[in-house]
Amino acid sequence: MTEQTARAKVDEAQTAARTLAMCSEDERNAGLRSIADALEERTDEILEANEKDVAAGEKLLEAGEYSQALVDRLKLSESKLEDIAEMVRSVAEQTDPLEKTLVSRRLDEDLELYKTAVPIGVVGTVFESRPDALVQIAALSLKSGNAVILKGGSEASHSNRVLYEIIQEATDEFPAGWAQLIEAREDVDALLEMDDAIDLLMPRGSSAFVEYIQDNTSIPVLGHTEGIxxxxxxxxxxxxxxxxxxxxxxxxxxxxxxxxxxxxxxxxxxxxxxxxxxxxxxxxxxxxxxxxxxxxxxxxxxxxxxxxxxxxxxxxxxxxxxxxxxxxxxxxxxxxxxxxxxxxxxxxxxxxxxxxxxxxxxxxxxxxxxxSDGYRFGLGAEVGISTGKIHARGPVGLEGLTTYKYHLEGDGHIVATYAGEDAKPYLHEEFDGDWLDN
Amino acid sequence: MTEQTARAKVDEAQTAARTLAMCSEDERNAGLRSIADALEERTDEILEANEKDVAAGEKLLEAGEYSQALVDRLKLSESKLEDIAEMVRSVAEQTDPLEKTLVSRRLDEDLELYKTAVPIGVVGTVFESRPDALVQIAALSLKSGNAVILKGGSEASHSNRVLYEIIQEATDEFPAGWAQLIEAREDVDALLEMDDAIDLLMPRGSSAFVEYIQDNTSIPVLGHTEGIxxxxxxxxxxxxxxxxxxxxxxxxxxxxxxxxxxxxxxxxxxxxxxxxxxxxxxxxxxxxxxxxxxxxxxxxxxxxxxxxxxxxxxxxxxxxxxxxxxxxxxxxxxxxxxxxxxxxxxxxxxxxxxxxxxxxxxxxxxxxxxxSDGYRFGLGAEVGISTGKIHARGPVGLEGLTTYKYHLEGDGHIVATYAGEDAKPYLHEEFDGDWLDN
CATH class of the missing domain: 3.40.309.10 (Aldehyde Dehydrogenase; Chain A, domain 2)
Known part of the structure; x- marks a missing residue:
């Protein structure tokens, strides 16, 4: 990995997002299956890196700075990696959250409005020490066509780096830099300033951490603080x-x-x-x-x-x-x-x-x-839980990683026709039809 | 009007929002019609107050501090008030954005999940000098079951105060304080701090103003900065x-x-x-x-x-x-x-x-x-235009003032049944049905 600044990584992600938004469902699912295969093929490499994290964690455990639970969460095994690969394949199996026409409305003859589901763009994520979190978040982002900035816990840095490299190499047919790994804590503060380039932040962690993020950025934040x-x-x-x-x-x-x-x-x-x-x-x-x-x-x-x-x-x-x-x-x-x-x-x-x-x-x-959980609610993979009320609420599925866009297909229509004394009235009729089939 | 602090007004709005969320479509529409009638009945009073604003505006025009266009926008007339009353009636005619079941899913026998459209809660608005903006925003808020904080331009303060009093009196069957008028510029900054009580901010105004709001609050902001x-x-x-x-x-x-x-x-x-x-x-x-x-x-x-x-x-x-x-x-x-x-x-x-x-x-x-406009797109009344990508995008209709809520109807169901070795599988079947009819 060459060393880039956080800003350069986010810029690259933004460029990648534009191309990624045009990938078909089949392409995105093929990418996911390729990640799952690579995780299984390169198990030894992952476990080797993971051992370094676990060894460092155990030292901190002896020093009384870590809990046993934290070390246990860090630890990967062959069977855990198989589960993770299966999880990635199950994300591929899920209903596509994109390429859906939500509304088709005829404004006038040959003037058709389509509201379609599209990716959000660039999603910034900050997550806890479990290395499977990185794979899960990357998989959900790819499925929903979003470029993603991944910032994992430093306890899992060796594991995260290898997992990230594997994901990158397995998806080399996708626009370079659709997923970006951020490692330094200072870089999180840099991300918070990039409201011109990052469309959504999804922090996971303590209430205090999520509140810190909310209070220090003008980027929309999806997350939950407390569950009382x-x-x-x-x-x-x-x-x-x-x-x-x-x-x-x-x-x-x-x-x-x-x-x-x-x-x-x-x-x-x-x-x-x-x-x-x-x-x-x-x-x-x-x-x-x-x-x-x-x-x-x-x-x-x-x-x-x-x-x-x-x-x-x-x-x-x-x-x-x-x-x-x-x-x-x-x-x-x-x-x-x-x-x-x-x-x-x-x-x-x-x-x-x-x-x-x-x-x-x-x-x-x-x-x-x-x-109260995405899986139990039948939403498929859970992106997170939101205690906010804007955009997504409660358990959030893949739909929470999408937004929409209006496509208008005309034939030279101008607004002047529908204004003033002889204004032509609008039809505003809903009809069945998908934008890409029109 | 007794003088309350901005905080007291927002607290009262928050309490009102809870009751308002339970009002039926008929009740909300009756409230809107009552506002429309009152506007027509009390035309003289409104015009009298409006004359004071216009007179003050004309003085500033002479001093070269105001434009003629600004003074023109301030000015109300009998026919303009009729149009405003008609606009309020047309909001009443619109399809109810609430009381809709968006998803009905059977998780298991007698365990039914309903996702329903609900109001956002308390919406804070800051808008320009046209006095009809106050009436329009209040009408859209009532239609969508939201309590609303209204901060208009000081140029229109006399008109806004009378219009607000009329709206309050015409909706005295609703929870007191569902609409709140804020008059001081300092109070805007106070609002920006109230992320515990205000769910959404909708500023209208210059790009610089909208950006100022975005940069100085952790409350979600719906608005548009630039249109290039x-x-x-x-x-x-x-x-x-x-x-x-x-x-x-x-x-x-x-x-x-x-x-x-x-x-x-x-x-x-x-x-x-x-x-x-x-x-x-x-x-x-x-x-x-x-x-x-x-x-x-x-x-x-x-x-x-x-x-x-x-x-x-x-x-x-x-x-x-x-x-x-x-x-x-x-x-x-x-x-x-x-x-x-x-x-x-x-x-x-x-x-x-x-x-x-x-x-x-x-x-x-x-x-x-x-x-690119809510009316032309067939969204009905336009709440605003959003250049953000989260929650609502492009021209925003009444739907943008709603969020959703999950209702789960069980019969003593516990999660332990669906966990562990003998875990019962979920059904996760969609079905036709509304929550309130169940």
């Missing part, structure tokens, strides 16, 4: 169902953003509901923190104001009572992060009220918050 | 058609963002094409600025590097020759603002290449750039 999700157990809930949902939402995988952080219980069912669920939580090692009223019923630590606004990401749960559905809605509106909320109730009207009032990306009735 | 549009006359163009399009694109209304600024002509047709079109432009008072090669053929001032990157917004046009289609594409990619470009050619393949290569919101074949 709620389960509300209504007074008309099936309490057995409520217990199953509340348990699953916390315990099934507590480290992720769609796990529940605060359980809201209607006061009239608290005496019956809380003791049983508290026992299940206790058996699973969940630390409970309750409001005063909760602590009169079950054994729990005291919850402070901070608890209602905390994403624990761990086996910790805060619990409070509410006196009504509106009490639950108000609590969530005040402390939630607009990610995912679930109501457990047999009363459909109340469920509708809960789901319509709350301004969260995902609102559930009688289901675990853990369903 | 191009017409390319290919060597295979019908030259008569090309002349009509190039003329219309510049002359029909030069002050707007979709007017052409640079004309690109294939060198092999320049000798034939340029003299005739130059004469038409001259008759219409258009100042021409050409490259050296152009000035060898027609009489024109010299175009500098700055000209290629300028939005004149006036009867000025820059012209240059290119040696190929790719030369035209490269010029537009370098200097354009991704707004609207048009190719005039009889060769469909070249048209496709032009339209696919260019990363502009609107790409036209054999039609004037002036068609």
């Amino acid at each position: 999700c709620h389960v509300y157990v209504d007074d008309d809930a099936d309490l057995e169902m409520a217990a199953d949902i509340a348990f699953d939402a916390k315990v099934q995988y507590p480290a992720v953003c769609n796990a529940v952080e605060t359980l809201l219980v209607h006061e009239s069912v608290a005496d019956e509901f809380l003791p049983a669920i508290a026992e299940r939580y206790e058996d699973a090692g969940v630390e409970l923190r309750g409001s005063e009223a909760v602590r009169e019923i079950i054994d729990a630590g005291p919850a402070t104001e901070d608890d209602w606004a905390s994403e624990y990401g761990d086996l910790v749960l805060s619990i409070t009572l509410v006196d009504s559905l509106d009490g639950a809605i108000d609590h969530i509106a005040e402390y939630g992060s607009k990610h995912t909320e679930s109501i457990v109730t047999e009363d459909d009207d109340r469920a509708v009220r809960f789901m319509r009032s709350l301004d969260s990306a995902s609102v559930f009735h009688n289901a675990s918050t853990r369903f | 549009c191009h017409v390319y006359v290919d060597d295979d163009a019908d030259l008569e058609m090309a002349a009509d399009i190039a003329f219309d694109a510049k002359v029909q209304y030069p002050a707007v963002c979709n007017a052409v600024e640079t004309l690109l002509v294939h060198e092999s047709v320049a000798d034939e094409f340029l003299p005739a079109i130059a004469e038409r432009y001259e008759d219409a008072g258009v100042e021409l600025r050409g490259s050296e090669a152009v000035r060898e053929i027609i009489d024109a001032g010299p175009a500098t590097e700055d000209d290629w990157a300028s939005e004149y917004g006036d009867l000025v046009l820059s012209i240059t020759l290119v040696d190929s289609l790719d030369g035209a594409i490269d010029h537009i990619a370098e200097y354009g603002s991704k707004h609207t470009e048009s190719i005039v050619t009889e060769d469909d393949d070249r048209a496709v290449r032009f339209m696919r290569s260019l990363d502009s919101a609107s790409v036209f074949h054999n039609a004037s750039t002036r068609f």
Whole structure:
């Protein structure tokens, strides 16, 4: 790899994006399959590089600077690489997010407007230490016709470099530089200034990191900061169902953003509901923190104001009572992060009220918050989760990496014909037809 | 009107947005009709306030600080108010952008996912001096269920205050404070900090102003900075058609963002094409600025590097020759603002290449750039034009003021069922059905 500045890399990506946008679905899928094959063929090379990262990680583990979990996430193996190659092939199998005509409208005779799905252009990504993240992001970008800037964690630098080289070489039929690897932390700050060249930033990482990105760039940012999700157990809930949902939402995988952080219980069912669920939580090692009223019923630590606004990401749960559905809605509106909320109730009207009032990306009735996920939602590969409300919201699939473009096919039409005293009226008729077939 | 701080107004709008999101289409349309009626009933009051603004504007005109055009735009009349009331009624007539189910997907038996269109929440708007802008923006916001912060130009402050009071009183059945008037310039800067409460900013005004907003907030911004549009006359163009399009694109209304600024002509047709079109432009008072090669053929001032990157917004046009289609594409990619470009050619393949290569919101074949407009595109009322690529692009209709939300209806479903060794597979079947009918 020759050394280029971050700016030179982004400029090259921008040029590549223009050509990439014209590649057909077959070409993009062939590129993906070629990446998958190369990953399998060059397994030894990847594992060798990965060992260097793991060895460095283990030294830091001994020094107490790294956790075992972090080292485990770094580590690749032959079977993991096979899974990664399979993941790339499955991205190739997905429905093409491009080459779709979204609207065809006849403005007048021989004046036809087509709104079609197109790539966004240049997407900047900053992601965590798992080396499979680089491959996944590159694959999703290629599938959606976007040039991509990849900035991985320095812990995985050897692995990332080899994976990147393999991807580059496997896609040498594509415009050079459609994928760019950025390695230095300083280069991230350089990227944030390039609002003329980067169309979208997708940071993954801690809330603080995502907020830092949002606050320091005028490039649109797609990402999620916090996931403070709620389960509300209504007074008309099936309490057995409520217990199953509340348990699953916390315990099934507590480290992720769609796990529940605060359980809201209607006061009239608290005496019956809380003791049983508290026992299940206790058996699973969940630390409970309750409001005063909760602590009169079950054994729990005291919850402070901070608890209602905390994403624990761990086996910790805060619990409070509410006196009504509106009490639950108000609590969530005040402390939630607009990610995912679930109501457990047999009363459909109340469920509708809960789901319509709350301004969260995902609102559930009688289901675990853990369903809030691109794969479970049937979106195919997940690009990320967005807690913003603009462009893409909630779990984001490949569609989130596309935008649209208007094509107008005329026959010498001018606006003067449709203006002034003898203005010709527009037809504005929708019709069936694709732009490229016209 | 009691005096509230900008923060208090935005907080009130945020609370109102939650209730407003639950209003039905009928309720929102009734609100719009009530605004239209009130505008007609209280014409005298509005005109009285408007006279104060006009008088102040005329003083500034005498002092040489205002243009006549600005004063003209400020001025309301009985018939203008009737038009404004009719505009509000026409917004009520438009297809509801909400209460639409975009996707219905069965994840498993009795586990149904609905993606539905919902309002964005709180929209902040800053607009120019025309008092009808306030009414139009408020109407579009109410139609799309959004609470709105309105900051108009100080030149129109008396008119804006009365129009705002009328809108408030006419919609007193809606949550108080769904529309908020902000009057002080300092309050704009306060708004830019409120990324916790404002979901979208829509500034209208000069490029410099829109850029200032983009650079000083982490709230998503929908707007357009520059409109540097191009017409390319290919060597295979019908030259008569090309002349009509190039003329219309510049002359029909030069002050707007979709007017052409640079004309690109294939060198092999320049000798034939340029003299005739130059004469038409001259008759219409258009100042021409050409490259050296152009000035060898027609009489024109010299175009500098700055000209290629300028939005004149006036009867000025820059012209240059290119040696190929790719030369035209490269010029537009370098200097354009991704707004609207048009190719005039009889060769469909070249048209496709032009339209696919260019990363502009609107790409036209054999039609004037002036068609790039929400009304002409058949989008109904136009919220604005976006030169960004995220969320909404090109002319933006009511849909641009909506986002979506996922509703999941379960029957006690938990994720543990679908994980691990005996994981149940998902169905992921699309079906016909609306969330509220389920």
